[in-house]
Amino acid sequence: MNRADLLVVSATASEAAHVPAGVETVICGIGKVDAAVAVAAAVLRHGGPRPPTVVNIGTAGALRPELTGLYVPSVVRNHDISADVLRSLGYPVRDVLELPGGDGTALATGDHFVTDPAVRDALAEHSHLVDMEGFAIARACAALGAVCLLVKHVSDDADASAMEWPERVDHSARVLGGWLEEYLG
Secondary structure: OOOEEEEEEOOOOOOOOOOOOOOOOOOOOHHHHHHHHHHHHHHHHHHOOOEEEEEEEEEEEOOOOOOOOEEEEEEEEEEEOOHHHHOOOOOOOOEEEEEOOOOOOOOEEOOOOOOOOOHHHHOOOOOOEOOOOOHHHHHHHHHHOOOOOEEEEEEEEOHHHHHHHHHHHOOOHHHHHHHHHHHHH
């Protein structure tokens, strides 16, 4: 992968703390709206004959107890939109995206910071991980013709342990930085 063709996106500077030198990095902010706006703007201003490959690195909550480590989801869902209701009213809603090059896991994205075990368990019925930006980043990329990879490191169990994120983020950032080094070859 040519570094000039790569755009790394992270919600926070702490998640991107170990991105290899010389890689264009965008800190998009937390949540779907800020992520979509920042990624769309970055892809549109990126020079070159084609859109960049966008790699979203970040932390995620595990929705199932056996999940630890790093994942590259194959599917991302917008979990907090009333898609079924909107469809029943005749409005098409794109709330699931398939991503090439994934590992078979599914990521649920929403603006709700998940710490409630009941919410976690409901999301676990169709997803493995939860975050707050992945769907928006993938959707912006799809709209602009950019390839998108979501790379997530489990930082918590989407329960009360999520409140310990500030103490855990550097470990995740180091793992994500190592993945980027390997990806860049």
